Amino acid sequence: MSATTPRRALVIGASRGLGLVLAGELVRRDWHVIATARRDGGELHARAAASNGQLRVETLEMTSPEQLAALRRRLDGLPLDLLFVNAAIDRGDLPIDKVSTEMFTEVMTTNALSPLRALEALRALVAPGGTVAVMSSDQGSVSRNTEDGYELYKASKAALNQLMRSYATRHADDGHTKLLLDPGHNRTRLGGPDAPLSPQESVPAVVDVLEAQAGAPGLRFLDRFGEPVPW
Template identity: 75%
Template sequence: MLGDAGLALANELARRGWRVIATTRQHGGGPRAGADAWHERLEAESLEMTSPQQLAALRERLADRRLDLLFVNAAINRGNLPIDKVPTEMFTEVMITNALSPLRAIETLRGLVRPGGTVAVMSSEQGSISLNTEDGYELYKASKAALNQLMRSYATRHADDGHTKLLIDPGHNQTQLGGLDAPLTPQQSIPAVADVLEAQAGTPGLRFLDRHRQPVPW
């Protein structure tokens, strides 16, 4: 599922020789625009991830495929408001996009992941409750904490499926979500994220890791 970081990850995995099925809300060129040299290893599928109907349709289109890795990357940020100033509609939109929809996607598509495969989600240090020691972005932080908790519940419910399960903090990146003042670019951080995915493959259980393969406090 592609954002700026998702596109960079799809490109990086294709560069490493993976065959990648990338979903995008865009029509037309989609992810191939960012994968010039590797486009033959990159397929594009259209998906609005907040739509259960579109998720189900994607599952049907991929019914005969098997995945080594299912990676979900989806998030929005609606600004730096204290929680008492957040409209109900905004709260609902952010929680549906950042927490509910990624787990719906995983539950819908997990049957495509081969035994020993990996199910991973792009999370954030912002979702760490113990590291929440600075003011700001309360709704975004809450949505990422909810994502982490839902992924923990998912891992508990599917503890015996043998899948590697990962929550990954890629660092603060210069994306539409992270802003232009962020210290990292996806080109700097995403190869390290790919390293984590490859290094953790075949290790069952849930881990919350940063791009340096270090645990992030819950």
């Protein structure tokens, strides 16, 4: 895209928490942002209404391939500088033998399978030299898994990282920067009220990393300081 064209981002999963703050931070930095939410209403829509067209909201249930395909059609002809997928659920701190098949399927589908489906459905919109990024977590680091707890969530994030590695291998020659980003432990619905960070603290640093890494080849798993996270 030309230097005079505003940078454009698509943020999947922006109705609350990290995704909402991410969309707002990009707008603050003069990006034009398309942000998705599962339903109408809420703070994201209010911000869009006050953004003078800089923030646009699209409805999307990310776990639906049909809705992903429909979003792709609606955005046809809008090249992106950034495609960012932010989606995760947690169903509690259970040892794996207490996790039902239904719970396992739900968490893995939302946290690992659906983000990669979204990338595959929407990657053709990303301009040459653009960035494809997914919100990960150091909880997905196998080498850092040295404390008990949240076994299903950790497994889902490790699966996400592995699938992103496969995606990067398969699309190694597409010219896109590919990032897995660990924003730290934040006070969100997922992270809980006792987490040490607020999204307002961590997300600007995440965007700094996105902007600094733009144009870099290959896949990187980085924290909010731009430091590598061990796989």
